[in-house]
Every structure is written in C-alpha cells, then in structure tokens.
Amino acid sequence: MLNIQNLTHRYGNHTVFENLNLTIPPGGIYGLLGNNGAGKTTLLRMICTTLQPQQGGITFRGDSIFQQPVLHRNRIGVVNGGMNLYDQSSAKAFLHFFGHLHGLKRQQIDRRIDELDEVLHFRDFLLQPAEQLSTGMRQKIIIARAILHEPEVLILDEASSGLDILTRKTLFDFVAYYRSAKRTILYSTHIMEEIERLCDTICILDQGQVVSETTRNRLLLKGQSMEEHYFESIQMPSQALRLSRTGASA
Numbered sequence: 001m002l003n004i005q006n007l008t009h010r011y012g013n014h015t016v017f018e019n020l021n022l023t024i025p026p027g028g029i030y031g032l033l034g035n036n037g038a039g040k041t042t043l044l045r046m047i048c049t050t051l052q053p054q055q056g057g058i059t060f061r062g063d064s065i066f067q068q069p070v071l072h073r074n075r076i077g078v079v080n081g082g083m084n085l086y087d088q089s090s091a092k093a094f095l096h097f098f099g100h101l102h103g104l105k106r107q108q109i110d111r112r113i114d115e116l117d118e119v120l121h122f123r124d125f126l127l128q129p130a131e132q133l134s135t136g137m138r139q140k141i142i143i144a145r146a147i148l149h150e151p152e153v154l155i156l157d158e159a160s161s162g163l164d165i166l167t168r169k170t171l172f173d174f175v176a177y178y179r180s181a182k183r184t185i186l187y188s189t190h191i192m193e194e195i196e197r198l199c200d201t202i203c204i205l206d207q208g209q210v211v212s213e214t215t216r217n218r219l220l221l222k223g224q225s226m227e228e229h230y231f232e233s234i235q236m237p238s239q240a241l242r243l244s245r246t247g248a249s250a
C-alpha cells in the first residue's frame with residue numbers, strides 16, 4: 001500500500017538513502033528499528049511529505065504522495081516525540097483547531113472526542129489549559145489529535161518516550177485497538193520490547209539500507225528474540241554481541 005521506490009536523499013555531502021526500496025503492507029503494525037542516524041526520521045518525514053527526496057518517489061494506494069500532499073496528509077496521522085500542545089489553550093480547543101484543519105465540522109469533532117475518550121480517557125482534563133497537564137496527559141491529546149480525522153495510516157515515531165508505565169500501557173492498548181480497526185500503523189522506536197510486543201512486521205534500517213525485513217511469526221518459529229535478530233541483522237561484531245547479552249558495557 002505504501003511503496004517507497006528508489007529513494008535517494010542527501011544532506012549536503014552526506015548520503016542517507018541511495019535507491020531505497022520498501023513496501024509497507026496495508027493493515028497491521030509495521031515496526032521500524034535502527035541505530036541512531038540509520039535514517040528512520042528522514043524516511044518518516046518523507047512519508048509525511050514534510051521532506052522531499054532528491055530522487056525516487058513514494059506512492060500510497062497508487063497515488064504519488066508528493067504530487068498530492070494535501071490528500072495524503074488527510075490519510076495519515078502522526079505522533080512524534082517533538083510534538084506539543086499550545087500552553088494557554090485547552091485540550092478541547094486544540095483538538096477542535098486541528099479537526100477544522102482536516103475539514104471536520106464542530107459536531108463531527110465533538111463526536112470523535114466522545115469516541116476517543118472511551119479509549120484514551122481524557123475527559124477529566126479536556127477543559128484545562130495545556131500548561132497544567134502532565135506529559136502523559138499531553139501525549140493522550142497528541143494521539144487523539146493524530147487520529148481525529150480517522151487516518152488510514154498512523155505514524156508513531158518515538159511515541160512512548162517520556163511516558164510512565166500506565167500511560168505506556170494506554171498507548172499500547174490504543175495501538176492494539178487501532179490495529180483491530182484494520183488500520184496500518186508505522187511504529188518507530190529504539191525499544192526492542194515494544195517492537196517485539198506490538199509489531200507484525202519488523203524492518204531494520206542500517207546506514208540507510210534495509211538489512212532485514214521479517215515478521216514476528218517468523219522470529220517465533222526460529223525461536224529468536226528481537227534482540228538476537230537485531231544484532232545479527234546489523235552484523236554486530238560477536239564480541240560486542242556477547243557483551244550486550246551479559247549487560248556489560250564495551
């Protein structure tokens with residue numbers, strides 16, 4: 001459904017991708033893993049159309065996302081670690097603002113807020129100014145904002161960072177709920193347990209290249225943990241792998 005074709009991108013002299021090809025299937029949770037600097041954020045920014053590749057293209061259900069960016073942005077929802085609310089505004093005003101940007105009417109936004117409250121439980125603090133909300137409360141509103149317009153694809157980039165155990169559980173429950181609604185979730189994180197627990201398909205990027213794409217079922221059949229698979233895929237030297245298994249620092 002999301003096809004990435006011959007993507008090439010450089011920042012100055014630094015090549016991040018050279019002819020990258022990847023297909024993200026419809027439905028399910030697609031996990032993206034990779035060391036710092038592997039190119040995950042650059043790829044996600046392109047999938048969101050906030051960054052244009054120098055060569056190659058991305059299609060979503062056959063449409064070039066760069067030729068029709070407005071159409072595409074209405075089909076996706078994004079949560080990344082850098083997002084925040086407007087301090088002086090209430091969460092409700094924030095949701096209404098972004099709902100209107102997606103072309104939703106007041107009543108539609110109110111109906112969606114009611115629906116999402118059943119999963120994310122934010123009713124109690126909906127009218128408070130954002131500056132009074134905790135990190136977890138804010139994250140719930142940021143997630144609600146991302147799916148207010150019922151996007152077909154939800155992109156979560158380091159979405160669990162800064163969350164406590166309870167709010168992370170809410171995030172995981174929410175991701176499972178969104179998956180069960182037959183949506184596609186693109187999930188990028190450094191936390192292997194999250195990938196292992198949530199993702200149906202796992203893609204590992206290393207220095208701008210796909211070094212592995214597999215499914216959770218295949219890993220289960222092989223009896224291999226996500227961590228073992230990761231280090232094998234990025235061809236970590238055996239000594240470092242042994243040290244990482246024992247928890248010692250190199």
Ligand SMILES: Nc1ncnc2c1ncn2[C@@H]1O[C@H](COP(=O)(O)OP(=O)(O)OP(=O)(O)O)[C@@H](O)[C@H]1O
Binds near residue numbers: 016037040
């Ligand atoms: N705006 C930019 N200008 C110049 N170089 C950049 C820019 N953004 C990213 N890079 C470089 O591109 C490469 C890929 O960065 P990117 O942020 O996509 O990696 P990442 O996999 O998301 O890393 P991390 O896990 O640390 O977030 C890195 O070498 C980075 O230094």
